[in-house]
Amino acid sequence: MTVTVWDHPLSPYAQKVKIALREKNVAFDTAVPGGIGVGGAAGEFVATNPRAEVPALVHNGFGIFDSTIILEYIEDAWPEPPLLPATPADRARVRMIEEVVDTHLEAVNWGLSELRWFRRAEGPLGDALSTRAGEQVRGYFNWLERELGHREWFNGETFGWGDLSVVPYVNGSVGHGIAPEPGSKLAAWLARANARRSVRDTVAEAAAAASAGGMGDVAKLLEQGLFKREYRDHRLEWMVKSGGLEVVTQGMARGNIRFTPDLV
Template sequence: MTLKLYDHPLSPYAQKVKILMREKGLAFQAVMPGGLGAGGAQGAFVAASPRAEVPALEDGEVRVFDSTIILEYLEDAYPEPALRPSVAADRARVRMLEEVMDTHFEAITWGLSELAWFRRAEGELAETIRANAARQIAGFYRWLDGELGDRPWFNGEAFGWGDLCVVPFVNGAVGQGHAVPAGSRLADWLARANARPSVAATVNDVRTWQSGASMGDVAELVAKGLFKREYRDHRLEWMIKSGGLEVVVQGVARDNIRFAPEFG
């Protein structure tokens, strides 16, 4: 049976899931739902993901949302090859890595996209936010380098959960112009990770989508309230602490940001 993944190629959360499925050799169909940008998602996608967020997974009658829970489900349902470390302490370590990348690091690259594509701030305000983002990313790179230590992989001796939960986010930061320091352990790891077929195929999904996508003037759509970016909790916190309170206030006033939908 082919798994169905509700996906957006640019989503690092969906990328995590695709890398894991490819490592396990699982056949899947990636479907990009409509209505994500405008907050008007509906139908089977919302039945699978009541938060109207990608990724969401359908496996027969089973529906799972949230990237971490999807990874856990797939690891339990399709245990070979095992991608979680075998030792409890190492499992906790890679889960903490995932939590940091999901709820701290992701907010930075997401926030930079708010400036680059959606022009939420310009001039001095934008430069303040970008400077804070650069400082924060540099700090995370140092932290990740220390967490990697002398291991060949974040997961341990072999590529696994700890690596697939980091590489999409670091690739996203690199794509925003924040290169990993040359010669660092983190840079060597990133080159090895991107050389893996599962990661390379997922990166290619991004490039293929970008080559065919017509973004148009999305900033104009935002200004008109026709495109609403979701300010999830960690993203809202990041924007405010990084100097963008004005961005949030204006977004609420102009009704061009959104929050998680109500259930039921």
């Protein structure tokens, strides 16, 4: 059996998949596609995922893309230990949590990266967008606190789908300096989740990639047109609704943003 994850260690979507595989003790290799940062991905990776986005998973020659579909495949292919809760209602609940963090919270974290790493907007506009992002993250933390309720895990009694879906995004917000309130249930949950081997190993890979990648230089690469950030669906919505329409128009004029490629 061979399992390969097309990966970028900083991608929260890819982190979800790797945590799930590690929870099921499935051995896998990783491969980082070339050219993805400039919209030039090609070859075997694009044959697996024509959207040219990580993650993609290849199992014995069969390719799957989209992190949620990959999680479903993992659950079908390796049912033990189960990552979904037992009841239909609880399964729907954790899938809805995943949908919210995959789209809304991911978009805010991504927007903060646009501001802080890529310096898309500075001065009053940058300050306004950062302030708005901080308010939004705290709102999602409040929502997650309510969803967690009195459970130990978002999944219920055991770590699972709901937890591995949330932890990359909360950790991403923490990386931007926005952490759950000390003493909150969400803060206690995050400490428990980060202590798991599957999460700890995945976080370590992200930290190593950030350190090796020299994130302080990416704004210069962006300005030179050597890096293109993908503005798709929820990310574009976040930038526009939060007051950054001019960031989008400037990026399009300078050719340093990209969208999902057309299929051919």
